[in-house]
Amino acid sequence: MNWFKTAAAAAALTTLVAAPALAGENLDQIKSAGVIKIGTEGTYAPFTFHDKSGKLVGFDVEIGEAVAAKLGVKAEFIEGKWDGLIAGLDANRYDTVINQVGITEARKQKYDFSEPYIASKAVLIVKEGNEDIKSFDDLKGKTSAQSLSSNFGKIAEAAGAELVGTDGFDQSIQLVLTGRADATINDSLSFLDFKKQQPQAPVKVVAEKPDADYSGIIVRKGDADLVAAINKALAEIKADGTYKTISDKYFGQDVSK
Template sequence: MKFRKVTALFMAAAVLGSVGLTGCSSQGSGQSSQENSSTGSGDLLAQIQERGEIVIAMEGTWAPWTYHDESGTLVGFDVEVGQQIAQALGVEATFVEGEWDGLLAGLDAGRYDIMINGVDITEERSDAYDFSDPYAYNRTAVIVSGDNTDIASMEDLEGKRTANTISSTYAEVAEGYGAEVTGVDDLNQTFELLLSGRIDATLNAEVTYYDYMEAHPDANIKIACLNPEATQVAIPFRKGEETASLREAVNQALADMREAGALAELSEKYFGTDITQPA
């Protein structure tokens, strides 16, 4: 679902964090995952279990995947998935928030152990990262103003103005259909541009649209069409033997959650439907 640049603010967030959670924290430990690792081990899972925490990157601004509730607590489908993975590994989950552009870059640099943020598997990303097994499936919606009659299919995006975080899969899809994409920092900016008429459409997860409408029932927007192909959502890891055992352990945790019905339960809780099964 959604790929964005490392800024000084994001670096600070990686060190300081912002939100406390019961049993987990967005503040981090004041060190990168590399700095926390045992210098004698090239096995990331062993390093994580030795220090007793797994550092998970996410945006914190993309409901219902990862966002802050009215009390300011970090919540969401991916937050709870991360907590349950940490529990399966026998460690605490430490969440570090930042803008999308910096999340994968931070994963590359070793500031985070994994990223859980509704990440779609793409061919380009698969060249750069190893992925867990899919734990959710996404349909992309083309969202327009309520009175828009110019867009009724994906092909109608040709020459239209859209907005997304610039390295997201949604931006890539829009560009692939000939749209002119404006880069934004987060979902809220996207809808502000759409509602003000400065863009013609935006692409995002179908479930994100319904979540937004639940919070903003009077918003004058609608789904113009859906991309017929669902994308696979998974957890990216740095490539290499260092992450192999961690990836295996995460896959086992996801499989156990799926078998126990926990993934479907979380999906129903946050999306109102089960997006954890292929269509």
């Protein structure tokens, strides 16, 4: 047997030996450490943002804390920009991402998701007085402020818009307000929260996608035990009223459907 065949055989053997050891490994490590590390933006109100005191708060933050409590551990949040957030899972920077991550077929090929925990719709937002954009089709040839790798960015790109990269919802809205972008496609729940906080802001929704998008808690592929534990925790916080309390606090209604 030559060197190349020997090396290949050794690599294959290593893979076979290593694979079973991965089962439940992450969940065991999380429980042993007493901490689940959660990747999040911190710039995406009302899901994950900093309040006036600088504290990280938001719907996703409280969901993460509630899930962690059901797992018997504490939540440790690690912030990062959206465009590199999911990739942080690959680099083992954290155990999961809780940041309105849409469940898509493309992502499911590389990562695992919990059951959906929130539903929202994509809306098209423009500045008051803009009469050129009234539908998603009107984005062709216009600029749209987006997190480049987000579902919303892909919708804008598919409509023919030129994307202006941003770090999240707040920056996207500011670019629309200042005229540096014609529009942004973003989350309906984020827009409702923004208008609640700043009712005089001269921006409006001109179109809405009919179908809801569902977000889940995303983990590395093959982490079935961790996914099962997270799903159990989500079911428990819905059953005991914790989810409703958090949902009512931020949206005034159940946003799981």
